[in-house]
Amino acid sequence: MNQAHLITLRDFEDGCPVPTEALGRLYRADAETLPHLVADIPQRTRAQLAVFLYGRTHTRELGVRVAATCEAALLMQTAGTLGEVIYAQSRDGYMQPTYGEDRRPSKGAISLAGSRKARDQHA
Template identity: 50%
Template sequence: MDDCPVPLDVLGTLYRGDAEVVEAVLADIPSGSRARLAAYLYGKSHLHALGLRVASACTEADLVRVAGTAGAVLFAQSRAAPRAPEARMPGQRRISLAGSRSVA
């Protein structure tokens, strides 16, 4: 990850850490780097949630300085209440590709 603003071991700790560990690690990252990290992670689909978590430890000014309007949106999303999973309609079946198999 050549454009990641923190060393890979720090990224791994953030990815695997519980809330307390993440909070401690983020406290040691300078605010500008933390905002760049939030924008970087948010831009990766598989790290989107971690990007929001990091953004919640950033100021709006830092996020806007790093990512412009997208930083303002990231700031707002990081502070919004998490969405509840969408309910399925009664009788609607769940679709899983994992159990699919080809019938020849």
């Protein structure tokens, strides 16, 4: 039997580049407040934090928002190609993955029967 695991700040203690109290404030911050909170964090640590948060599914969006306050070169120096991806997403806007949940057919659905015009031409 699997039991649900509640995520707490203690889950972030391993490898988090900022103290858990600071992480908690960032996690609760709204989009307007976040840039002010991260402004006091050194740039290299901020880039490490963006990569750290991006690496966890439940904080990926927060990682992209932190990355928006970082320079591209520093993110790439910190995480290579992943840093480049995070930087691009921070500028293009983050779209949360659907993991296949949105399965509505596209408007341009293709029929296997073909079009009436094509059938009439071959008749």
